[in-house]
Amino acid sequence: MNQEAIQTKMRQRAKELLNSGAVTMVLGWEAGTFWYQSTPILIRQAEDADKLVWNDFCQNNLSKYLLDFRFTNEKIALFLKGCDSRAFNRLLQDKQIEREKTYIIGIPCEGMKDHRLAQSKNEGDDLPLAKICQSCRYPNPVIYDELLTEEVTPRQKIVDFSDVEAIEQMSADERYEFWQKEHTKCIRCYACRNVCPACNCRKCIFDQATSGWNSKDVNASENQFYAMTRAIHIAGRCIECGQCEYVCPANIPIMLMNKKLIKDIDLLFGDYDAGLSIEGQPPLGHFEKDDPEEFM
Amino acid sequence: MQILEKSKLDDFLQMLAKHQPVIVPTDVDGLSQYAPYQAQMTLLLDGKPTVSPKGIFLPQTEAIYRFKAQGKNLLIAEMENQQTPQVLFFVRHCDVQGIVCLDKVFMSPEYTDQQYAKKREITTIFALRCNGSKESCFCTSMGVDPEKANPAAADVEVYDLGDQFAFEALNERGEKVLSQAAELLSNQDNVILPPVPERKLQLKTEGLPEKLSTTFDAPIWNDFMFKCLGCGTCTYLCPTCHCFDINNKLRGEDGLKLRTWDSCMFDEYTLMAGGHQPRTGKKERIRNRFLHKLQYFYEKHQMFLCVGCGRCLTKCPMNIDISKFVQQVMKEESR
Structure with a gap:
């Protein structure tokens, strides 16, 4: 099914769900200011459903918005791509959201386009898929009430860790220099944290300036402390949507660090992909007697 | 106006850099921003950097003073601030206006922020007139003149003539910096300036x-x-x-009072x-x-x-x- 047909169906389903009273709001994407932007929209009236779009730039992961509606009793319909659906499961597993209050319309996803490159191109020019989408293993929603189209073929079967391995092969000094350079660029806007569906602490330690854990001064050391704490906190919970990298205004390769942790988790606790199901617990969310503990 | 061949830009900047630090728009590790000039650096002359020049005057992190607690005594030591001049290059008119906005806040008649004012005092600003317009530019709707940089902040106006740059000193400070590289510049009257393209995004802002x-x-x-x-x-x-926010950074008896963006x-x-x-x-x-x-x-x-x-x-x-x-x-x- 082509994008336009999917879009037509999106609008139609949104209208039906709102008109029937099955849900009171629908979360989707609408056209952004420029052709390489789509932006989240919250629809309450059926006549607004025609604002919904489905195109190459519907990157934003809508699952995280459900946290804003934790304390309402309204039922929300939302459109989820493969990665977004893993995010949904993650939030469900953390008991942050309630399944009964949602209606998921899954969209098997052919991948989004590189929005940064797009800014230097003209509308209609050929664009590669966004980096994160090129290696997508789960383009099909893993949890849904209905699917909008037939499922698509995953673009990769196994995780490609070659970029992580390239960093691992550096000497400790080279590695330090690499990350030092990247984190010097960080402006500490916290967009990576705020967009992340694995970041759902009620109060983040980086929002407690008076606690003394982290200082507000922006330098390589404080920035690295932030970046690494963030990465470690989501170890075993990153669902590889790549939103952190997508939103970073400083172009820091944040997923590289997340992938290193995915690799380490796989190595220590066996292959694990966060958010595929809500059964069981994430590797760092429980313990087994034979867990590796070489540091003890 | 004084004309510089574009091929001589690097020589020009190097000559100025002998007299004072020169700050230019460039790409640093994948993030475009204003950074100290080094020879043969690739400059960003098209559009503007992602990071605006405000940090030159209001750094994201800035130490205000040191303090030391000894028993019941508190010793306070002023920071040594940069006193030597510097030149900030190629600031677009929108960003020049941004500096004028900051001046209103930090150099108001009621209060002058010493650290900000010092940085403004030592910095000569070369504005760069736009020769294009991005789809996201709407400066004209916000009271910015793309033909003329706000002289409240700009010291020299730079015009991009294609193969050449034309410099127009707007005040004595600008003239002084230009004179440091006089041998590379030639005087020319009646320079024909390229038209400034219309902004694609125009908003009604009256009222x-x-x-x-x-x-x-x-x-x-x-x-x-x-x-x-x-x-x-x-x-x-x-x-x-x-x-901004004011923070303390404590290390044992020693402390630093910091101003950071908020x-x-x-x-x-x-x-x-x-x-x-x-x-x-x-x-x-x-x-x-x-x-x-x-x-x-x-x-x-x-x-x-x-x-x-x-x-x-x-x-x-x-x-x-x-x-x-x-x-x-x-x-x-x-x-």
Whole structure:
């Protein structure tokens, strides 16, 4: 099914769900200011459903918005791509959201386009898929009430860790220099944290300036402390949507660090992909007697 | 006007760099920004850097003073600030206007911020007139003149003539810096300046502050607040946002008093000592940011605190668009 047909169906389903009273709001994407932007929209009236779009730039992961509606009793319909659906499961597993209050319309996803490159191109020019989408293993929603189209073929079967391995092969000094350079660029806007569906602490330690854990001064050391704490906190919970990298205004390769942790988790606790199901617990969310503990 | 062949730009900058540090727009490890000039550096002469030049005058982190606690005594030591001159190159007119906005705040008749004022005093600013217009540029709607840099901040105007640059000193300070490389410059009268292209994005802003003064409780804020992430991208990339926080950094007996950027989009901003948060959510924060830029600042200084550079339009992860907001407010009847 082509994008336009999917879009037509999106609008139609949104209208039906709102008109029937099955849900009171629908979360989707609408056209952004420029052709390489789509932006989240919250629809309450059926006549607004025609604002919904489905195109190459519907990157934003809508699952995280459900946290804003934790304390309402309204039922929300939302459109989820493969990665977004893993995010949904993650939030469900953390008991942050309630399944009964949602209606998921899954969209098997052919991948989004590189929005940064797009800014230097003209509308209609050929664009590669966004980096994160090129290696997508789960383009099909893993949890849904209905699917909008037939499922698509995953673009990769196994995780490609070659970029992580390239960093691992550096000497400790080279590695330090690499990350030092990247984190010097960080402006500490916290967009990576705020967009992340694995970041759902009620109060983040980086929002407690008076606690003394982290200082507000922006330098390589404080920035690295932030970046690494963030990465470690989501170890075993990153669902590889790549939103952190997508939103970073400083172009820091944040997923590289997340992938290193995915690799380490796989190595220590066996292959694990966060958010595929809500059964069981994430590797760092429980313990087994034979867990590796070489540091003890 | 004084003409420089573009092929001689590097020689020109090197010559100036012998006299004082030179700061230029360039790409540093994948992030475009203003950085110290080094020979053979690739300069960003098309468009403007992602990071605005405000950090040159209001650094993201700045030490105000040192202190030492010894028993019951507290010793305070002033920081040694840079006293030597520097030159800031190729600042677009929108960003020049951004500096004028900062001047209103930090060098007001009521109070002069010494550290800010010192940096302004030692910095000669070369503005660069636009020879193009990005789809996100709307400077003309916000009172910026793309033909002429605001002389309240610019010292030299630079015109891009294709193969040459034309320099026009706007004051004595500018003339002095240009004279450091006089041998590379030739005088020419009647320089034909290329036309400045029309801004693609044009907004009606006449009467905007008055109109906004009646929108505090209007439903329009609900449409804009929902998708906000609450990150600091817009405020930190903005050439005019200037909120800061004062922090202590303690190491044993030694301490440092720091001024750091802060963002009104953060949870902790406006949080009071007793734990009360008067701005409870995204809506209140966005409303404050937009009204500060388009109404409150205008009422006080008769200029917008938005210069139409378009950074927030393209960099906001969720595409919250202040130009759309303005269009919507101007379109709607005051509610």
